[in-house]
Amino acid sequence: MDMDIVQKIEILSDAAKYDVSCSSSGSKRETPPGGIGNGAMSGICHTWSADGRCVSLLKILMTNICIYDCAYCYNRRSNDIKRAIFTPKEIAELTVEFYKRNYIEGLFLSSGVVRSPDYTMELMLKTAELLRNRYHYGGYLHMKVIPGASEELIKKVAALADRVSANIELPTEGSLKTLAPEKDRKKIDKSFMVVDELNKILSRKNSTSTQLIIGATEENDKTIITLAEGYYSKKLLSRVYYSAYIPVNTNLPVKISEPPLLREHRLYQADFLLRFYKFKSYELFNKRENLDEVLDPKLRWALDNMDMFPVDLNKADYNNLIRIPGIGPKSAKKILEARKYGYIDWVHLKKLGIPLKKAQYFIILNGKVAKKTPLELVEREIMKFYQEHSPIYKLFGAD
Amino acid sequence: MYQLVYDGSFEGFLTACHHYLNGVDIEEVVNKRINPTYQPSIFSVEILTDLDKAEEVVSMMRKKSDKLLQKVYFAYLCDRAKIEMTVFKYIDMDGGWDDLRNDVVIDIEKNIHNLFSERHKMLGFLRFSEMKDGVMLGFISPKNNILPLLGVHFKKRFGNNRWAIVDKVRRLVIYYDGKRLSHGELEWLGDIEYSETEQKIRESWKKFFDSVAIKERISYERQRGKVPLWVRDEMIEFH
Structure with missing residues (x-):
């Protein structure tokens, strides 16, 4: 029964890796007296794994033992896999040892449901308590909430954590019923509300996040983005993660051969447009059901709204600047900064390092436009897309 | 001229x-x-x-x-x-x-x-090892002289713990003794004796690092873009 710690790490990080969240930013905490660790406002990546993902947290499961049998999940009870369980002390020690070597920014603790939601939540709470109270650990702590656990436990966990999350898993209640009959969207939403309530009492900013699986069921992009927008506007969630389904099990009703990575990418782009560019979901779809596969959503929106272009860079305000394809918050701020000293011209844009590849088709400067229509750009983007995604190119161009 | x-x-x-x-x-x-x-x-x-x-x-x-x-x-x-x-x-x-x-x-x-x-990246890439006397020691070989910009971050983060960072290129060192931060030039570095648990923790970290990658998504190219080969010298997960 007594398993080596390295063996446990192998099993329980392997089982946790499908959770995509890795952000550690946005918390500010001083190092506790006699302790170790604080929160950094801007996230820090400590390394990148072989799949090219930022590693900033010790992302691990308390256990991969699970009483549920969700069709999309690698850890479901009917799968014949190696199982392990950590003690709260093991996780707490590992976290502190990793942290003081600067391997990680903190801990992301998730879990399969062992015995009951309450029992699991208690084990996780004990881990958080050990870290915060015995080791005086002040580093980042992200805890998964187990939907269905008691309100009191959820609140205790959330009070100790920088961020909590609970996975919506699938875009609609219907899909959840089919693939994860033991899970219930209402219980998941309820846990968001419990945390929100606590945050209001503690006057903390809500930083709850969630994740949902893309491509295991048949919902369209519009349904998914509208769902995210709903949570953002109610301020129940600060971040939605989209995870292209990796077929870990073979019995799914929807047949997919490989993860829909491009779709995942486009959803993230659209999500960013909601959160940082003040777009509304209906603007991104314009009667379509899905995001454009070939063109990114901002470019697609611009082409749908050519009457709003060209934008005069010497007059436009921040909100209009960031709607120009190819110009993001950084470039917009640079432009505003440079404008303080007088009118800017094409040569200044180069010097400021503003990428013009896309933007040049949508802007006007001192009465001059560089390109009259974006046709050339669209052509180029389409070519690029097919070069990157056509099967023949993949055959020769893959790394 | x-x-x-x-x-x-x-x-x-x-x-x-x-x-x-x-x-x-x-x-x-x-x-x-x-x-x-x-x-x-x-x-x-x-x-x-x-x-x-x-x-x-x-x-x-x-x-x-x-x-x-x-x-x-x-x-x-x-x-x-x-x-x-x-x-x-x-x-x-x-x-x-x-x-x-x-x-x-x-x-x-x-x-x-x-x-x-570069400083921001190094805040993540820097690796400390635990010495026998409890001091955490880290090495860097940065392109820019970022060492003077690292002290405050780790001082805030590590509380009363003692640590030191050595810039191998410029032979500069910063040392925090639990109370005060001092800067200096590296004159000489004795034999390094690691603590007893150091090896086991490194092994655990490497195991974690290897198993956290999703096999279906492996892209060494993307990884190299984020962690170029020249910064990997001190990052134990790559050895």
């Missing part, structure tokens, strides 16, 4: 600037600390760091603008960029240090941006 050679210290840098402001015709400035093997020519002059001259330049900058000294210090830390002459011109300006339409300003801002982006 002289080639001025300075010792690599900020005071030395300001001394060189003093010469520039006094009309010495400089073609190139060489930082000896990062070019220990430079070949002097008949135009090379090794200048002596002069604290009075440095102080003079500092008070002149203070008179011009409150922010100038800090900007110049950051630009000095970009010691591989060969922008010494640009910085001297920048110091010599009479305003417009924020004017992003000016080439000198842009050059300075770009390099400072670069400096801070």
